[in-house]
Structure formats: structure tokens, C-alpha cells
Amino acid sequence: AQSVSQHNHHVILSEAASLELGCNYSYGGTVNLFWYVQYPGQHLQLLLKYFSGDPLVKGIKGFEAEFIKSKFSFNLRKPSVQWSDTAEYFCAVNAEGGSYIPTFGRGTSLIVHP
Amino acid sequence: NAGVTQTPKFQVLKTGQSMTLQCAQDMNHEYMSWYRQDPGMGLRLIHYSVGAGITDQGEVPNGYNVSRSTTEDFPLRLLSAAPSQTSVYFCASSRLGEDEQYFGPGTRLTVT
Numbered sequence: 001a002q003s004v005s006q007h008n009h010h011v012i013l014s015e016a017a018s019l020e021l022g023c024n025y026s027y028g029g030t031v032n033l034f035w036y037v038q039y040p041g042q043h044l045q046l047l048l049k050y051f052s053g054d055p056l057v058k059g060i061k062g063f064e065a066e067f068i069k070s071k072f073s074f075n076l077r078k079p080s081v082q083w084s085d086t087a088e089y090f091c092a093v094n095a096e097g098g099s100y101i102p103t104f105g106r107g108t109s110l111i112v113h114p
Numbered sequence: 115n116a117g118v119t120q121t122p123k124f125q126v127l128k129t130g131q132s133m134t135l136q137c138a139q140d141m142n143h144e145y146m147s148w149y150r151q152d153p154g155m156g157l158r159l160i161h162y163s164v165g166a167g168i169t170d171q172g173e174v175p176n177g178y179n180v181s182r183s184t185t186e187d188f189p190l191r192l193l194s195a196a197p198s199q200t201s202v203y204f205c206a207s208s209r210l211g212e213d214e215q216y217f218g219p220g221t222r223l224t225v226t
Contacts, residue, residue, distance in 0.1 A: 034215075043217040043218060044157075044206075044215070106155060
């Protein structure tokens with residue numbers, strides 16, 4: 001079974017700072033990778049996903065993530081955060097050919113101060 | 115499309131009471147699932163379904179039942195509520211062969 005680790009549980013930044021949230025997974029086969037975002041009081045929504053091809057994936061609102069297969073990582077980045085990026089971020093992984101139900105990490109709470 | 119809808123949004127139960135959390139989707143998705151979200155624990159899968167009449171257990175199924183009589187609906191039943199079931203519950207759906215999950219707005223449940 002796959003598992004997902006998010007190393008940063010709480011991150012506090014000032015506006016315009018750069019962001020990188022770590023995500024590592026454990027699974028030896030081919031995986032599909034996701035980042036979801038949950039704004040305060042709202043449901044989760046997809047930020048970006050990686051299935052195959054270019055390992056650098058661009059998502060909504062200026063976010064991107066890089067899949068590094070050798071490191072089993074899929075870190076989320078944004079060059080300059082805004083106050084509106086305050087949210088909880090979840091990394092998820094699904095083993096290709098599996099049940100299509102992803103495994104989620106524990107989440108990272110991001111607070112951006114104006 | 116309404117997407118994934120959940121009712122109620124908030125619920126308070128006493129220990130031992132039973133209730134059903136409703137989930138419906140209008141996207142004709144084959145896959146539906148229930149998660150609970152607790153602080154520091156992320157999302158944990160309770161039960162899921164790959165189609166009408168087919169359900170399976172997730173990571174934390176104890177104390178919960180599900181059924182899938184139609185493609186659209188996937189209710190979650192709490193048989194005898196316990197304080198440990200205080201949580202926020204999310205229903206999600208996805209299309210067969212695709213992995214993007216569409217989430218409902220959640221149900222905040224408190225068991226006293």
C-alpha cells in the first residue's frame with residue numbers, strides 16, 4: 001500500500017515570500033500525484049496533478065510542483081505567496097492500476113501574513 | 115451541475131444515537147468515497163464504492179455503514195455515535211479511470 005508524508009505541518013510566511021511544501025510518497029510502482037487545497041471553511045479542490053510527461057506541473061493560482069522520481073517526491077512551490085493563499089494543502093498519491101481512491105498526506109497548514 | 119452535495123452541514127448527536135449523512139452527485143461518477151478529517155490526521159478514508167451495489171472498507175470503517183443503491187447517492191450511516199466520531203466528514207466522487215476527486219462541502223459532526 002502507498003503512503004504519503006508531508007513534512008511541514010505548519011508554515012507561516014509573509015506576503016511575497018517563496019513557498020515550498022514537501023511531499024514524499026512510498027510506493028515502488030507508477031503513481032499519479034496530486035495537490036489539493038482547502039481554503040478556510042471550504043471543501044478540498046484540486047490544485048494540480050501529475051500523471052506522466054513533463055515532471056514540472058503547473059496548476060492554478062501560480063502554483064507548480066515537481067515530480068522527482070528518484071526521490072519519491074512531489075514538492076509544491078510558489079515563487080511569491082499572497083494572503084489569499086492561506087489554506088491547508090494536501091498531497092495525495094494513487095498507485096496506477098489501483099482502486100482510483102488516493103491516499104492523502106496529513107496536510108500542511110499555511111498562514112500568510114499581509 | 116450541483117456537483118457533490120452533502121446534508122446536513124452541521125449536526126450534534128448524543129452518544130448512542132444513530133444518523134445518516136447524505137451525499138449525492140450529479141456528474142454520473144462511478145466512484146464515491148467518504149473521508150473524515152481530524153486535526154493533524156489529514157483525510158482518512160472510511161468507505162468507498164466503485165459503482166452501484168459495490169462498496170468496500172477504507173482505513174477507518176468501524177462504526178460506519180454505507181450502501182450504494184444508485185449511482186448518484188452514497189449515504190454514510192453512524193450506527194451508534196461515539197465522541198470519537200466527532201469530526202468533519204467529506205464525501206467525494208470521481209470518474210472511472212480518472213483520479214481527480216470532487217469533494218462535497220462537508221458535514222461537521224459533534225457527538226456529546
